[in-house]
Amino acid sequence: MATASTQIRKREAFGSRNVFILSAIGSAVGLGNIWRFPYVAYEGGGGAFLIPYLCALLTAGIPLLFLDYSIGHRFRGSAPLAFRRMHRAAEPLGWWQVLICVVIAVYYAVIVAWAAMYTWFSAQLTWGEGNEEGFFFTDFLQSADVAEVGVSTDFVPQVGLPLLVVWLAVIVIMALGVKRGIGIANLVLMPLLTLMFIVLVVQALFLPGALEGLNAFFAPNWEALADPAVWASAYGHIFFSLSVAFGIMVTYSSYLKRKTDLTGSGLVVAFANSGFEVLAGIGVFAALGFMAQVQATDVAGVATSGIGLAFVAFPTIVSQAVGGSIIGVLFFGALVFAGVTSMISILEVIVAALQDKLGWGRVRTTLTVSVPLAVISMALFSTTTALTVLDTADAFVNSFGIMAVALVAVIVVAWLLHKLPTLQAHLNGRSSFRVGVIWKVLVAGLVPVVLGYLFVTELMAKISEPYSGYPTWFLAIFGWGMVIGLVVLALLLSLLPWSGRSRAKDDPEYDDFLSDEHYDPDPETDTVRTVAPERGGTS
Template identity: 50%
Template structure:
């Protein structure tokens, strides 16, 4: 046996626990992966627009309240569940109660659906890196025509089976990179990938922001974003937008952070890591706001108009229509474009890896598969769905509808159920509170306030969001101006139904691993909850 092979096996052995379960190579590796998962496309193209439309600088007040009152508490809940019960989402909830395995598979199937369209957006970003090199879309309004021609958008939202080959090649690259990372395991694959892509993302994006700040009109863009409108704080929708942004941005309550935390060593600083990851994510969102609105300020100056008169200040239009239009007008636009779209791609890849790992971990444990086998078992059907549903000429329409329904209904429902079940169904919150304090050695830092937030405040708020979303979609659809009810039913309610049926089917399949033969980490703490 060669020396290198012996060393490789020795490293793999060091990164498993006594039961053979994989572990992160270090606490830093977990932290980088957690930050990489949280920092995604939404930080760049969603937060700036949401802040601008909901009070500007004043939006930071409800944003911080949402971060402290909902985001961090639910992140702690995910960490505690994953670390204490040490498994994929289905295994964790089954170990809490056999009746709860369905909830774990609900989270797994949510991630499966999300990753199939998320990969397509990353593929668009990769293709636009090359388009940026020579500003292929030309000047001004040509950016919109170029994007529609690139994705070969059908004239109306009606499902098409015709694949877009311009998208297929970069999509294949995306899936190969992600599946190689997943197949190599937690420490040698996911951790290494995040240690490469996250620093690259930060360096590229900081360079992009610095360049944006030098553009004519940048200060006007920043004034438009950060000038506070305190009267907006009287509007419930502003607070709703803040809580929703935090909730989606941190990747909580649908299996990602739960799965990542399950690979931590038995003594890990869950509380400290959660705080660092949360504030790192929010810091990047603020950085994105500065970069995006400095750029929009330049665009407004070029058009001799105000920021308020610009269209496409968030979402797909911002990234693939508005920004290309800006790039074509600015000095050194090609370099700026390459930086921007590489940043989008790297942000997307780190988040996509975390989504795929939730699914791969659940499948691996259910069917007793090695990481490489589970990566292929998950990746091949996911890549097929990406190409055949979201990589087609109708892909942009189906992507929009599925994203709206899966997030507003599927993800929010998952969060409500996790909070209510742990608080009232199995009454596990006090035990999880003790676990957070014990393994993090924080004394009583996580106190009764945490149980009150997780058991009362967050589920009450999210229940309101969930019911409002369901009623609104039933009565008025998601976007009745753009889509027929039949199209929305097929892709919107249809995607929710796929998650439900898929979760039910996987729950009924027999486990190939002894999932019930498990002892959670022993707590040597008092009933009042401190560390040693």
Template identity: 50%
Template sequence: MSESAAPTSGAKTRDTWTGQTGFLLAAIGSAIGLGNIWRFPGVAYTNGGGAFLIPYLVALVAIGIPVLWLDYAIGHKFRGSPPWALRRIGAVGEFFGWVQVFVCFVIFAYYAAVIAWAAQYVVFSVTEAWGNDPMTFFVGDFLKVADTDAVHFDFVPAVAIPLALVWLVVLLIMGLGVSRGVEVANRIFLPLLVVLFLALVVRALFLPGAVEGLNAFFTPDWSALTNYHVWLAAISQIFFSLSVAFGIMLTYASYLKPRSNLTGTGLVAGFANSSFEILAGLGVFSALGFMAHEQGVTFSQLEGLTGPILSFVTFPKIISMMPGGPLFGVLFFTSLVLAGITSLLSLLQVVSGGLQDKFGMSPVAASFTMGIPATVISIVLYGTTSGLNTLDIVDAFINNVGIVGSAIATTVYAAILGPKMKGLRAHLNSVSSVKVPRAWDHLVGIVVPIVLGVMLFMALVDYVTKGYGENPAWYVGVFGWGSIVFVGLASLVLTFVPWRHRPITLHISDLTAVSDTEEATR
């Protein structure tokens, strides 16, 4: 169905952020997630230490922010979630839009489980319930991880119950809409996260051995700059941490008012995210330096410097060693919960926005429509004894294949069809204080897809030839490749479902503002 044929009955005025600040807080809240705390420090340490900051900042300026501007331009210009916005560029765009929606669906189904783990560990921190062996406690006593050679559906109440509560909270927030729900939540959670994490970092900096940890984090290995794997690691970190090119920032930008400073906001959001990652590195490596000091080993002898093991095994060890450990633990795991929720809300808004645009649903109806199956899937797959193994596989495939593939499709599609990059650049420049140069067209339309194509090719070769970890081939096939197939098939089905109404409806004042903007750029 062409755009002109889309029915207009049932169209509703599109919700908007109350102002630029609300949007900025939500964008930063989306970017600052679990990966900033548990992924960036380890990636930096293993890829050149202080020298890693050079490719990291180059990737931020040359790839992260330009692609972020692309998301802003598409969402703001076409006033819709990914399926509607990309459809307005060209008919095939709706399929790419639904790919972004279902990528987010797959991610938030397991992302909520990690938030539930962190919520439980807030309670565990008070009594240091993990005892003398945090690894056995996390894998055995808490998650009750089963053999990887089978899928088990034995529920783990300590995970399933808080997981259900997490879903209840976030879906209630989503039901209130963008301005009264998502924006208000970010206005509360994001400042609270920053305050709590600053307190944690200050505490960690004054621990014995903190300096050794910081030296390990920042000491540069300049030879790493000649290794292309280091540059790809920097691009990967920026790409995923900024939440670009898989629907989130596009959807958030669609709720902005017509007169909005897009490029300036993008710069602030990008550098705020990177600043928090460096802050996380300070806190994490100060604490790890203390751990090495207490154990009488060198920093290089430590293990578990990234991912869930860092958060749920290494940090509990540190908490048990330090004076005032329970308070440190409550601060750390509460920070994880808050960072996780602000990112989870952004993932949910992509799916909710798509349903509202396509079917004319209210925020409440969209919340229930996506929330009920998501809650069931979360509990069945990730609230059971095989949840950790399944989560690990799905996370790897949906990030390294699903998100990267979606980003390549989006950048190439925007460069070739519809208004092309020139039209999107003109839109950015018509409403923004920082003007986008012509080089942006080629950077986003050519260079970025090539770089991401290399990353995708390497990931595919790795998964096809080596599988994933020590997991059986059938397990990887069902949950790894299966998640990619699910995204593709579900996107195809939704693409052929008829549109119920035209989602683009502006206030009279908005229409006037748009006319003024267009007149000024002629």
């Protein structure tokens, strides 16, 4: 046992609460805010969609965000360590979240690389007017059909080289650590991202036809509120948008000082993320209104989301608008910044978990994690079948990875381990916005019901017919096989022994030095010291 004032561990920390908030917003504000939310809102009833969206935010998104913050901050560790400290049998949940982040990191990097190349292409209108779709799929990606060629190994240099640069940049940020790397990166990139997008939105609003686009985006279709699928869509989007339930916010909150206002920070992050989504919707649909006018059609004829919006529709807008190159550089530059801030949060889940498990230093762990992931990313997504692999992995890891682990984690924490009262007390002991019975009812009652409904709906949809018509063998490997493999590997990782240094963090009297009475963190290093309780001189 350690004597009084013995240093038990040294854990990295954010420089301040504001840096944490920027980093959490940077994780939440990602590609989905820009290229998914506008179309989801448009399809869900336009202005009327804001009602189910706000309901989902208040009754599921924010409660889950508070849950993640309380777990990471209360149990002071990466996802596996935090769940292990909650109960040893819960450790696999943490590793499940880590492995989900492994899959996402591998393919997320390539989208950032595409956006980086399109930032350059926008300055020169490289794709040529009228050839935007053909340029992306044929000239740039050189896409091949997996049904005909299988999983290709043909290297595509215009994708592979920027992908390598993205990985090198992210590895440097990660190796510098939480305070000097992740914190500073978000401190620089998030204000730049916000400024760029505001300028983009202002410029889009002055395009001819912008008003028609905004009308299509905001005009309420009240009948849509009677459709359960619209409400399910709102809840599904919120779960993914706030980066909850797959280890990111658990990990980030573990780097906070002990007296940090958790719920106040969570409210700032949640509403800032939603504000950015609405801003993105205004910019995107103003631009789509212009595109519809030029093509003499309505907004419904040009509205799309995801990769089609970013790499086909927006290049078309760039080609046709006055000052289009500037719009393109701002839009794709914003995608790069949003992608990088989200990607470093995803990687931090993995790095933090291995640091805790193995007791290694920051640089060694970062390289051990990032180099193999970069190699896998290059091997799978610098090829002619990259788009199909990405589409499948993304669809399955979201539906049967993030959604599934969120459902299981909520049931385990709330119903099997009965930890909500402990976590509620932890939140209320250091936060400006207190949570009570309503929070526990939402987390233990509403959230599992909604997640269960979404999970079953997705399961039935993907069982009823092959996803996107892809070959069965392909879905068995990159779809069903991948999600089952994550669960099996999570169980195996939880069986591996923790290093001696990590076992010291698993001290049976952890609750003693974690409590306010016996906890004395050094404000500069955030080193935990045990203060001898009255009943004895050691802890």
